[in-house]
Amino acid sequence: MNATGEQHDADCALRMEGVTKTFPGVRALDGASLSVGRGEVHGLVGENGAGKSTIIKILAGVYHADAGSVSVDGEPLERIDPASVHRLGVRFIHQEISLVPHFSVAESVFLGQEQTGRLGTAKRAMRERAETFLAETLGVELDGRALVRDLSVAERKLVQIARALIDGRAKLVVFDEPTAVLAAAEVKTLFTAIDTLRRAGKSMLYVSHYLNEIHQICDRVTVFRNGADVGVVDLRQPQQPQVRVPEIIRLMVGRDIGDLYPQRRRSERTRDALEVAGLDDGHRLRGVSLTVGAGEVVGLTGIIGSGRAELVDSLYGLRKIRAGKITVDGEPARTNSPARAVRSGLALVPRDRRNDGLVLDMTVADNVNLATLEEVSTLGWLNRAAAGRRGEELMERLDVRPRGSHAVSRLLSGGNQQKVVLGRWLASQASVYVLDDPTVGVDVGARSEIYRLIADLAQAGAGVLMCSNDPAELLGMCDRILVMVRGRIIADIAAADTDHEHLTALATGGAEAA
Amino acid sequence: MSEPAVQTLPPTRPRLRQLAATPALRLLLARFPLLVFALLFVYMALGSEFFLEWRNISSILRQSAPDAILAAGLAVVVTAGGDDIVSGGIDISLPAAATLGVGILSDQLVNGRPFVLAMLLAAAAVIAVGLLNAALVVKVGLTPLLATLASWVAVVGTTKWVIDNRRITVDDPLINSVRDGTVLNVPVPAVFALAVLIVLSFWIHRTRFGHRLQASGGNRSAAEISGLNPDYFLARSFVMASLAAVVASVVLTARGSGLSPGIEERLLLDMVLATFVGAAFSFRRVVTVPGAMLGALLVKALGSGFQLLNVDIFKVGMVKGVLILIVVASAALEAGQRR
Numbered sequence: 001m002n003a004t005g006e007q008h009d010a011d012c013a014l015r016m017e018g019v020t021k022t023f024p025g026v027r028a029l030d031g032a033s034l035s036v037g038r039g040e041v042h043g044l045v046g047e048n049g050a051g052k053s054t055i056i057k058i059l060a061g062v063y064h065a066d067a068g069s070v071s072v073d074g075e076p077l078e079r080i081d082p083a084s085v086h087r088l089g090v091r092f093i094h095q096e097i098s099l100v101p102h103f104s105v106a107e108s109v110f111l112g113q114e115q116t117g118r119l120g121t122a123k124r125a126m127r128e129r130a131e132t133f134l135a136e137t138l139g140v141e142l143d144g145r146a147l148v149r150d151l152s153v154a155e156r157k158l159v160q161i162a163r164a165l166i167d168g169r170a171k172l173v174v175f176d177e178p179t180a181v182l183a184a185a186e187v188k189t190l191f192t193a194i195d196t197l198r199r200a201g202k203s204m205l206y207v208s209h210y211l212n213e214i215h216q217i218c219d220r221v222t223v224f225r226n227g228a229d230v231g232v233v234d235l236r237q238p239q240q241p242q243v244r245v246p247e248i249i250r251l252m253v254g255r256d257i258g259d260l261y262p263q264r265r266r267s268e269r270t271r272d273a274l275e276v277a278g279l280d281d282g283h284r285l286r287g288v289s290l291t292v293g294a295g296e297v298v299g300l301t302g303i304i305g306s307g308r309a310e311l312v313d314s315l316y317g318l319r320k321i322r323a324g325k326i327t328v329d330g331e332p333a334r335t336n337s338p339a340r341a342v343r344s345g346l347a348l349v350p351r352d353r354r355n356d357g358l359v360l361d362m363t364v365a366d367n368v369n370l371a372t373l374e375e376v377s378t379l380g381w382l383n384r385a386a387a388g389r390r391g392e393e394l395m396e397r398l399d400v401r402p403r404g405s406h407a408v409s410r411l412l413s414g415g416n417q418q419k420v421v422l423g424r425w426l427a428s429q430a431s432v433y434v435l436d437d438p439t440v441g442v443d444v445g446a447r448s449e450i451y452r453l454i455a456d457l458a459q460a461g462a463g464v465l466m467c468s469n470d471p472a473e474l475l476g477m478c479d480r481i482l483v484m485v486r487g488r489i490i491a492d493i494a495a496a497d498t499d500h501e502h503l504t505a506l507a508t509g510g511a512e513a514a
Numbered sequence: 515m516s517e518p519a520v521q522t523l524p525p526t527r528p529r530l531r532q533l534a535a536t537p538a539l540r541l542l543l544a545r546f547p548l549l550v551f552a553l554l555f556v557y558m559a560l561g562s563e564f565f566l567e568w569r570n571i572s573s574i575l576r577q578s579a580p581d582a583i584l585a586a587g588l589a590v591v592v593t594a595g596g597d598d599i600v601s602g603g604i605d606i607s608l609p610a611a612a613t614l615g616v617g618i619l620s621d622q623l624v625n626g627r628p629f630v631l632a633m634l635l636a637a638a639a640v641i642a643v644g645l646l647n648a649a650l651v652v653k654v655g656l657t658p659l660l661a662t663l664a665s666w667v668a669v670v671g672t673t674k675w676v677i678d679n680r681r682i683t684v685d686d687p688l689i690n691s692v693r694d695g696t697v698l699n700v701p702v703p704a705v706f707a708l709a710v711l712i713v714l715s716f717w718i719h720r721t722r723f724g725h726r727l728q729a730s731g732g733n734r735s736a737a738e739i740s741g742l743n744p745d746y747f748l749a750r751s752f753v754m755a756s757l758a759a760v761v762a763s764v765v766l767t768a769r770g771s772g773l774s775p776g777i778e779e780r781l782l783l784d785m786v787l788a789t790f791v792g793a794a795f796s797f798r799r800v801v802t803v804p805g806a807m808l809g810a811l812l813v814k815a816l817g818s819g820f821q822l823l824n825v826d827i828f829k830v831g832m833v834k835g836v837l838i839l840i841v842v843a844s845a846a847l848e849a850g851q852r853r
Contacts, residue, residue, distance in 0.1 A: 120720030
């Protein structure tokens, strides 16, 4: 089955063989296999729709497989339901952080497995145990009385992990895209925790889109494509990421995707598309100035709390500014509401596309035309045929699957939803595009198409401000990169003059600007 | 299984919320409801020396007991179903159920039925309403607001039919002793309310069951992922609330010396207000049993204070409304800028 040879069931924390699952009209899994060795951190990667989530949900007992076998710790499972896998010590760290906002850390950790004493729940004992567990097993000092809503995203993730592990019976921990919601520096905290668990002998299955993370923490990685496993790559052999990561990508997409980042002709910068001077909100932004030239792609990076998110909100009129000036195409822009921002020629692709970017129950065509309805309307009447045509045209250009502008947007995968949002703004022909984490949660294949689109926008003369925490993507796409720390832009460097380590160091305050 | 909701921040912030973001203002907001009530009570105490006399306080305690007990029941449902009025847990049929209990109890007592039997009949009817709500929400899948609105209408109709829409005056020694009696100088209705407070607080805030019930309402998907069944807790909460309504029906029968038709409407308003105003008094700014009961007490005390100060009865309603608005709005502003 794979290059590392057959393993006996007894050596496996998890072994799934020939798993098949069909949904109406779709074969989600087609004889997929996956095995995780004892004490191993095992990666699982694949494009959107490759079957990763389906196999995880089968293991969790949410779906039932049509065929195939599953054994945990050498013990074959006949019928899988959530209670039985839990009993066998399989724990899931779900992608979304599901916690009760007004619960304390201790209450959250012990949810569903509360300790009781003489006078009802043993609050003090639970708090002490939760604090000790978080400190010793996950390496983070947290007050057991702090409320979840007051914690950072990374801290919430750790609370979520603590809840899965507190009973001490976990043997296999499944992480489903754990870093999707985290900033670069917070990822480190999580990895430290995973390392501690590894030393404690826990087996882990780590599902992620981030190949550099997989490379960094996994021992082996299984690659899924089209509902089946297509290879296992051993990462323990000393190889450089430059060799390993392309190998994984090749397996994922089934072809060489050449260069992930498109070649761009860098033209002479003639005029500023966007100019921001002395932006200040009296709180998180402390006098931010920047320019984006027409035809230029400028990167903006900064960890959570750096003011990056606030800057984007301010540009788009979602946040009130106290001082400063925003100029679009030489005209002062009034951006005190999103509607005004759009009229001034700004377009924003928001970070949380499911919630902010799309009306999920409208069709793809309606969503694409949302920002620019007047162009397909006559005297206020929406021209359905024209709207549909334009939808089709854009879907074609963006390679959205499944094709068909009358599909309801909710049914598209994350990558394809993102393309629809981008498609809408392509239709708007703005002069400045602000893209907030345009590729978060998007698979490699869709990613290269999104990069191509961004390059096209710049080529057509628009200024692009691309906000991202992925240094590789910034280096691959941008002409210049701005780094924000604590409400200020501390570095403005040409992408050619910096590298991955340097950028990370700048953003985390670990280096002085060059 | 439903997809777990993604926790996201609201995309826009109203301007007032940004204003509320300075630290000093934030502290003021957090303490604002308490401050407003404290100032008002000082004002009332200064305006009328009678306000702080035990006779007045005990009258407030006596008058607010039924509202407080119903608010405690509603707080349980809100805790188990979430505090979104439209899609979360709410039981607006509680006052109607309690009134049905009053009607049956009064009717039976007047017809010479022994107290225990009359009480059992009344309790059975009130709990049946709770079971009906639980079934409508959990089995049929109606939202609590719709389900309990429907049962409100049905129960009010039933009460009118049972008692023929007339005033029933009860003169029963046990009911009279609840109305007039005291234990250690504390009026008996307040003792009932205190008992409800202790039982429900312990149940919701100190037991494993209560902890899980809170989680079900706090984040449904988090509860599901932890292996809990939120519907079970929501169903139980309707039944627990109906138990509170049983107690309330005894206290209400005593307060009104029987049944006056139409009392459920004013009870409904005061119950809902007290419960959500009460959230402003809890440390975590969420609906709790003690908060709801305190809310009922304070709202009633305000009414009494205004009466003592001879404020025009029509103005009292207006001023009360404005105060409640201030309290609820300050809690919303504080929650908004904490995000």
